[in-house]
Amino acid sequence: MSDLHDVEELAPTPGQRVKAAMAAKDVRVTIVFGIIITAFFVFIGLWFYPKFMPEVMSENMKRGKDVIVYFTVISAPIAGIVIAMALYTLFDRHKGDTPPPEAANFRGHTPIIFSWTIVSAIFCIIAIVWGLTEMNVNAEANATNAKTALTVEVTGSQWVWTFNYPELGVQSQNLNLPLDRPVIFRVTSVDVNHSFWPVQLGVKVDANDKVTTLARTTPNKLGHIEVKCAELCGLYHAYMETTGEVMAPADFNQWVTSLGGHTA
Amino acid sequence: MTTLEHAKVEGSRPNPPKSLITKLHMGTGMIVGIIFAEAMYFWGKSMWDVEVPMEENRILTLSMFAWCIGFLIGIGAFIGPFRWLIGKDLTDEEQLFLAGKGQGVSRYFRYCTDHKVVGIQYLVGVMVMLGAGGTMAMMIRTNLITPGSKWVNAEIYNSLVGLHGITMIVAMIIVSTGPFGNFILPIMIGARDMAFPRLNALSWWLLFTAIPVLCSAWFYGGIPTGWTAYAPLSVQAGPGMNAFIVTIIIFAISSAVAGANITTTVVAMRAKGMKWNRVPIFVIGATMSVALAVPAFPTFMLSQIMAAFDRTIGTHFFDANFGGSGWLYAHLFWIMGHPEVYVILIPGVAILMEVAPVFARSPLFSYTTAVVGFAGIVGLSVLVWAHHMYISGWMPTLNGPFMVTTELISIPTGLIFLVLLGTIWRGRPWMKLPMLGVYALLWNFLIGGITGIYLSDVPADDYLHGSMFVTAHFHYTLMGAALTGAIAGLAYWFPKMTGRMLDERPGYISFWLVQIGFQVLFLGMFAAGSQGQPRRVADYEQKFAISDLISSIGAYMVGIGMIVLLYAVVHSWRKGKIAPMNPWGAKTLEWTVPYPIYLENFHEAPIVTGDFYGYGKSEK
Numbered sequence: 082m083s084d085l086h087d088v089e090e091l092a093p094t095p096g097q098r099v100k101a102a103m104a105a106k107d108v109r110v111t112i113v114f115g116i117i118i119t120a121f122f123v124f125i126g127l128w129f130y131p132k133f134m135p136e137v138m139s140e141n142m143k144r145g146k147d148v149i150v151y152f153t154v155i156s157a158p159i160a161g162i163v164i165a166m167a168l169y170t171l172f173d174r175h176k177g178d179t180p181p182p183e184a185a186n187f188r189g190h191t192p193i194i195f196s197w198t199i200v201s202a203i204f205c206i207i208a209i210v211w212g213l214t215e216m217n218v219n220a221e222a223n224a225t226n227a228k229t230a231l232t233v234e235v236t237g238s239q240w241v242w243t244f245n246y247p248e249l250g251v252q253s254q255n256l257n258l259p260l261d262r263p264v265i266f267r268v269t270s271v272d273v274n275h276s277f278w279p280v281q282l283g284v285k286v287d288a289n290d291k292v293t294t295l296a297r298t299t300p301n302k303l304g305h306i307e308v309k310c311a312e313l314c315g316l317y318h319a320y321m322e323t324t325g326e327v328m329a330p331a332d333f334n335q336w337v338t339s340l341g342g343h344t345a
Numbered sequence: 346m347t348t349l350e351h352a353k354v355e356g357s358r359p360n361p362p363k364s365l366i367t368k369l370h371m372g373t374g375m376i377v378g379i380i381f382a383e384a385m386y387f388w389g390k391s392m393w394d395v396e397v398p399m400e401e402n403r404i405l406t407l408s409m410f411a412w413c414i415g416f417l418i419g420i421g422a423f424i425g426p427f428r429w430l431i432g433k434d435l436t437d438e439e440q441l442f443l444a445g446k447g448q449g450v451s452r453y454f455r456y457c458t459d460h461k462v463v464g465i466q467y468l469v470g471v472m473v474m475l476g477a478g479g480t481m482a483m484m485i486r487t488n489l490i491t492p493g494s495k496w497v498n499a500e501i502y503n504s505l506v507g508l509h510g511i512t513m514i515v516a517m518i519i520v521s522t523g524p525f526g527n528f529i530l531p532i533m534i535g536a537r538d539m540a541f542p543r544l545n546a547l548s549w550w551l552l553f554t555a556i557p558v559l560c561s562a563w564f565y566g567g568i569p570t571g572w573t574a575y576a577p578l579s580v581q582a583g584p585g586m587n588a589f590i591v592t593i594i595i596f597a598i599s600s601a602v603a604g605a606n607i608t609t610t611v612v613a614m615r616a617k618g619m620k621w622n623r624v625p626i627f628v629i630g631a632t633m634s635v636a637l638a639v640p641a642f643p644t645f646m647l648s649q650i651m652a653a654f655d656r657t658i659g660t661h662f663f664d665a666n667f668g669g670s671g672w673l674y675a676h677l678f679w680i681m682g683h684p685e686v687y688v689i690l691i692p693g694v695a696i697l698m699e700v701a702p703v704f705a706r707s708p709l710f711s712y713t714t715a716v717v718g719f720a721g722i723v724g725l726s727v728l729v730w731a732h733h734m735y736i737s738g739w740m741p742t743l744n745g746p747f748m749v750t751t752e753l754i755s756i757p758t759g760l761i762f763l764v765l766l767g768t769i770w771r772g773r774p775w776m777k778l779p780m781l782g783v784y785a786l787l788w789n790f791l792i793g794g795i796t797g798i799y800l801s802d803v804p805a806d807d808y809l810h811g812s813m814f815v816t817a818h819f820h821y822t823l824m825g826a827a828l829t830g831a832i833a834g835l836a837y838w839f840p841k842m843t844g845r846m847l848d849e850r851p852g853y854i855s856f857w858l859v860q861i862g863f864q865v866l867f868l869g870m871f872a873a874g875s876q877g878q879p880r881r882v883a884d885y886e887q888k889f890a891i892s893d894l895i896s897s898i899g900a901y902m903v904g905i906g907m908i909v910l911l912y913a914v915v916h917s918w919r920k921g922k923i924a925p926m927n928p929w930g931a932k933t934l935e936w937t938v939p940y941p942i943y944l945e946n947f948h949e950a951p952i953v954t955g956d957f958y959g960y961g962k963s964e965k
Contacts, residue, residue, distance in 0.1 A: 107771065133875035133892075134808075145808035149799050149875075156795045159759075166766045167787045170705075175775045180930035181706050184772035186961025189711035194763065201759035209752050212802040213745055219804065268738075273578040274671050276736065276811055280877040283808045287737045289672070290577065291665035294738025311811030311879050313506075313571045315578055316499050319882035 095192070111165045119161030126153025135281050138302040138327060140222065142283025144215045155207060223297045226263030230297070233258075235268040237275030237288035240321035242308055251342035256308050256325030258300050259333035266296040275321065276312035285311055300327040362438035366421050371454040374420030378554070381415025382408045402587050403657040405565070409591040413554040420456045422547055444542070446944060456550060458542035461942060463549050464528025465842065468835075470552065471523055472911070474516035477560075479907055481509035486866075486900035489893050492885050502883035504567025504585070511572040511589065512559065515596055517823055518638070518685065519552070519603075520831040521692035526607055526631045529838050532935040533625050535616025535953065537945040540609040544602050551599035555592045562588035571881055573682075576663030576674035580655045587656070590649045597646035604635035616934070618953035625933050625957050626715055630695020633719050634688045637726065641684040648677035672739045679730035687726045689823055691719055693830025694761055694790075697783045700837050701768040703931040704780035708958040710767025714760050721757030725750055735803055736810050744803045751801035758794055762787070777929070778852045782833025785860050789825025793818060796871070814874025817867040825863060832856075832910070839917065840924030844940040848921055851913035855906045862902025869895035933957045 093101065102108050130149050137143045175181030233256070234245040245252045256279060258264055268277045270288035277296065278285045281304065286296040300306075310321035328336065334344040389395075389404030417423060428434050435443070445452035445459045452462050485505050488496045497505065531539055539545045562568055565585040570578050579586055611632045615624065651662040652674070661667035663674050702709045709715065728750040735744050765783060774780055796818040799805045809815060839847040873892035878885055885893065927936040934951055 129872075130875055133872050135877050141804065141807060144804040145806075148802050148805035149809075152799050152802070152805075153795070156798065160791055160795065163762055163766060163787060163791055166770055167784055170769045170772065170774055171784070173773050175773045180703075181773040181775045183960060183962045184705060184707035186708060187710065187767070187771065188708045188958075188961075189714070190767070193767070194711055194714055194760075197759065197763045198756065201756050205752050205755045208755070208798055208802065209749050212748050212752070212804065215802075215804045216745060216748075273581060274575055278811070278879070283804075285736045285807050285810055289665065289738070292670075292738070295741075307877070309877070309879050312575070313503070313569075313573075313578070313881045315569050315581070316503065318503070319499065319879075319884045 098192070107169055111162075111169045114165035114168055115158070115161040117161075118164045119157045122157035122160045123154050126150050126157065129153075135307075136302070136304060137283070138281040138304055138306065139283055139298045139300050141219065141298045142281060144219070145283045148211070148215065151211075152208065155204065159201075159204065222299070226297065226299060227265075230263040230265045231259065232265050232267060235266050235277050235288065237268070237270040237272075237277065237310065237314070237321075239272050239315055240310070240317040242277070242310075242321065242323050244325075246337070246342065249337050249342040249344065251337050251340045253340065254323055256306055256323065257333060257336055258306070258325065258327050259330045260303055260327055261299065261301055262330070263297065263299045266298075268294045268296060273314050274312050275310045275314045278309045278311040279325070280307045280309060282306065287312060303327050303329065362436060362442055364436070364439050364442070366424055366435070366439050366442060366456075369419065369421035369424075369456065370451065371420060374416040374418075374550075377419025378412045378414075378416030381418075382412035385411035398584075399657060399659060401584055402653075405584055405587045406591060406653055406657055409558050409561070409587065412558065413551070413591070413595055416554045417547075417550060420550060422456055422543075422550060425543055443546075444538075444944060456546050458538070458546050459944065460527050460531050460539045460542065460545055461842075463539075463545050464524050464526075466549050466553075467519060467523030467527055468842070470549070470556070471516050471520050472914070474512055474556070475520070475907075476911070478509050478512035478516060479904060481505050481512065483900060483904045485509060486897040488883065489885070490897040491894070492887055492890050494884070497883075499883045500567065500569070503569045503571075503881070504563070506881050507568040507571045507574075507589075508559070508562060509572075511568075511592070513823075514572055514685070514689075515555075515559075515592075517689045517827060517831075518600065520689075520828065521696060521834060522603070522607065522631050522635055523549075524842070525627070525696065525831075525834050525838060526603075526635070526692070528842055529935050530607065530628055530631055531610060531614070532841075532938060532942070532946050533628055533933050534611060534614065534619060535934050535947065535951040536610060536614040537947065537950075539606050540614055541606045544606050548599045548603035548606065551595055551602065555595040555599070558588050558595070559592040562586075562592075573678060574649075574652070575678075576652055576655070576671050577665070579652050579674075580663055587653075590653045590656075593649045594646050594653075597642040597649075600635075600638050600642050604639040607635045608632055608639070616951045616953050622712065623953055623956040625699060626709060626712065627692070627695045627699040629716055630691045630698070630719055633723050634691045634695075637684050637691075637723050638688045640727070641681045641688065644677045645681035645685075648674055648681075651677075672734075672737065675734055675737060675739070676730070679733045680727075682733060683730045684723075684726045686819070686823065687722050689827045691722065693827035693834075694786065695719070696830045696834035696837070697779075697786050698764060698768070699933070700779040700833055701765055701783050702958050702960055703837075703929050704775040704777060704783075705769045705772030706775070706960045707768060707772040708960050710764050710770075712956065712958065715764045718757040718760035718764065721760070722754060725754045725757070729754065732801055732806075735806050748801055748803055752798060755794065755798060762791075778836035778847065778849065778856065779833040779929075781853075781856050782829050782836075785829045785856075786826050786833075789821050789829060789863070793821030793825055796821065809874060811879055812874040813870045813878045813880050816880045817870035817874060820867050820870075825867075829860075835914070837929070838935070839914075840928050841935055841940065841942075843918050843921070844924055845917055845921030846924045846928065848913050848917045851909050851916070855910035855913060858906030858909060859903050860906075862899045862904075862906055864899070866896050866899025866903060869893070869899060931957075932959060 134146055236243045244256050268286050268288045270290045275288040277288050282298045284296040284298045286294045304327055306325040308323045337344050386408040393400035395401050425435050443458045445457045445462050488494050488502055562585040566583040567585045568589050569582050654660040655662055661669040663669045663671055731747045732751045836847050869892045873889050878889045926939050
């Protein structure tokens with residue numbers, strides 16, 4: 082008997098604790114739920130957002146889209162555990178007008194609090210490192226592309242976008258760009274704040290009066306671009322939009338020439 | 346009326362003191378306010394030309410301030426301070442009169458210093474504001490039901506967006522700390538009243554003066570700027586913008602007064618034995634929220650004062666042509682703007698942390714973790730404002746650091762989930778209305794939190810910034826989490842505030858309509874945002890049509906649900922079942938006082954010997 086008594090006095094090791102927890106029915110059911118819900122959110126991430134997001138026409142757009150898709154997948158287990166735990170408690174509801182019986186006196190559990198904090202910190206660090214890496218990739222691409230880039234001066238005014246190609250001597254209301262050539266948007270405004278948003282290119286930058294802000298990208302797919310304003314700019318903000326085209330270089334040169342510009 | 350019963354118990358009406366104070370009420374305030382405003386308007390017109398926009402702005406802004414000051418003089422807010430100037434103070438009878446002793450319903454229309462009266466005033470005020478803001482939301486969604494809809498024109502649409510935004514933001518800032526922070530919080534900590542009862546009345550009546558000012562924006566052509574009121578658009582805007590500016594300045598003063606008051610009350614007036622680790626978690630949450638508002642709102646006020654100067658006397662704070670900068674405005678705004686979302690969120694979550702132990706009959710899971718979670722959010726929230734400006738171009742190299750601080754907030758936020766989950770885990774939840782809010786919050790705040798992580802990531806934000814995705818995200822946090830918490834708080838404390846139970850059937854119907862409609866509404870909006878629909882647009886292309894239609898259907902469900910809730914509240918307040926003293930079997934101090942609550946709350950000052958979460962079978 083005394084031997085058994087001694088064993089009980091010893092604090093259980095973390096391994097034993099996990100084993101004991103897994104033996105409980107509620108924990109096992111919750112884990113099964115959690116896995117199902119995680120799978121659901123993974124599905125949402127891989128299916129829902131890609132289905133809705135517009136065509137990817139640049140590396141920037143791809144990186145933005147990847148973040149949304151993969152962050153959903155990464156956070157799926159978190160959603161899984163939270164929802165599964167909440168759902169499980171709903172199996173044994175109490176009804177009526179008198180309070181339910183007292184539950185266990187469970188005021189905290191230091192190992193759980195610590196591991197929860199550490200796991201959420203790991204998720205947080207993954208998100209931070211991912212974001213910083215992508216920003217760095219963007220910045221490096223911009224630096225290498227700077228020399229060959231085509232400059233487009235974008236001017237927002239209430240409620241029209243104007244595109245000026247200073248190297249080509251052309252001005253247009255449509256944003257046409259050559260395929261696979263880096264482009265620098267030099268964005269400004271002549272009145273209130275606007276926000277220049279060529280949707281399929283995945284970049285966005287505010288247009289402010291007397292200031293030039295920069296956005297850089299490289300269109301890598303032929304197709305149609307929508308240009309919108311993403312900052313409320315007064316009466317016809319909703320209609321401050323135009324279109325454009327990513328063209329094969331030859332077509333682009335032809336377009337420039339047709340407007341009386343010179344091809345670079 | 347329950348208020349009349351209250352008056353009966355308070356004893357027969359004592360002889361009112363012979364004093365000017367007894368003659369003043371809301372009506373005299375309005376009369377003096379209107380006289381002041383009219384006098385200022387005509388004086389202004391004699392000085393300046395109302396046809397010149399800048400001079401018109403000057404006249405209108407001054408008139409609106411004159412209304413506010415006139416109202417406060419008319420309701421008697423300055424009688425006490427004026428007496429101090431001549432070396433006197435209010436007499437004891439006058440003070441008792443101000444506290445509403447034996448006055449029945451009329452004290453709700455006076456400059457009443459009783460915290461319970463102020464709490465009810467806030468509750469009704471918040472409900473009116475939420476009703477107005479909700480109506481505007483319904484109009485917005487009605488206009489967006491199909492592409493090309495011309496139900497309202499672009500000018501009215503933009504005003505709807507802006508005024509819906511600012512009405513809801515103001516309402517949400519006070520939705521928990523106003524009614525419950527004033528009515529319940531002092532009783533919860535065992536205090537006889539707030540630390541500064543007259544300031545308490547001042548904070549409510551200041552807010553009250555701002556409501557007609559904000560409504561007047563409609564009569565001056567609305568605001569074209571959205572609730573963010575970015576300069577230079579706000580400087581260019583028509584006369585309706587003056588109303589916005591005056592509202593914000595008044596509101597900032599009101600919230601500073603209320604914040605100083607609640608903070609001081611909690612620091613200085615807790616019951617004997619209520620050490621910091623025994624303070625109820627709602628009190629901690631409300632205090633952190635208002636303490637965060639105290640440094641945050643002055644920058645908003647400052648930004649509006651500068652905008653007012655630009656508009657009325659021709660300064661150039663935000664005019665780039667003369668060396669000003671719109672970025673200056675954006676910074677001032679968001680230095681307030683991001684702490685502000687946590688000012689809204691924390692009390693709502695804290696209410697549910699108060700609710701969860703009572704209805705799961707288990708102690709709050711790790712009180713310390715809850716406090717650390719709140720403190721972490723409060724601390725980080727002042728370091729993240731520029732994530733609203735990633736794509737503004739002001740300083741792209743700082744996007745990285747701001748992304749880091751923003752994403753770090755996910756750690757304390759995770760602790761809050763842990764506390765709620767740990768509390769309900771292995772309990773038998775008592776599915777009353779307040780408890781439903783806990784589950785709704787877990788789901789909504791999860792979605793709101795995760796989508797917040799996408800938005801905090803710079804490459805994703807390059808795409809999503811300024812889209813409907815952002816709108817859906819912050820509605821999930823502010824409405825799905827904070828408003829859910831506030832409604833749960835209303836259901837939880839309704840018996841204590843009105844003496845009657847909130848009718849459950851319409852309550853449940855409302856809960857399910859609102860929550861299901863909410864998911865439909867904002868999941869549709871996430872889809873529209875992912876597709877690339879900008880926010881705040883009066884019109885959109887065909888390809889967003891299905892997402893927007895779904896959103897509008899969800900919006901109507903929420904609208905109907907809220908009307909049902911309003912019915913439940915009004916009906917129960919008048920004819921509901923009389924509530925027992927402690928219908929939920931809760932342990933906090935507010936449930937130890939009978940309704941109607943004695944003027945100074947407690948006949949005997951309570952003494953606290955432990956914390957309030959001693960639920961559960963066996964105490965070790």
